[in-house]
Amino acid sequence: MKSLTAPPGIGFTIHPMAEQSAPPIQPVHRFSPGRVALLLLSVLLFLGAAALGLLSLGLLSALAANGPLWLRSLGAVARTLIETLGLSGWSGVTQAFTMMLLTSLLAALAAYVKPRP
Numbered sequence: 001m002k003s004l005t006a007p008p009g010i011g012f013t014i015h016p017m018a019e020q021s022a023p024p025i026q027p028v029h030r031f032s033p034g035r036v037a038l039l040l041l042s043v044l045l046f047l048g049a050a051a052l053g054l055l056s057l058g059l060l061s062a063l064a065a066n067g068p069l070w071l072r073s074l075g076a077v078a079r080t081l082i083e084t085l086g087l088s089g090w091s092g093v094t095q096a097f098t099m100m101l102l103t104s105l106l107a108a109l110a111a112y113v114k115p116r117p
Contacts, residue, residue, distance in 0.1 A: 059092065
């Protein structure tokens, strides 16, 4: 077979058989135990962030008397949790903003731990 040559000044030659001899593809092991553990940890952290988000939303709803009953009930659960931790001396807004900050940090940690492709 005749090989193709480039126009003068470019300086390379294309051989017709070069395209057919590709290296074999190695299998990729995407489900290693460490990767599965990181994925499970990421899901648990995200669920924890979602739970803290609901509790902080409940705290904010408990501050105003016009929120829905289920949301004010979540606020009562969050207030009980905060009293258990010994933070009942803080104002309600400070408690809610602190809970929101913890929610954001937990969600950021879940995104950081998530396995990359």
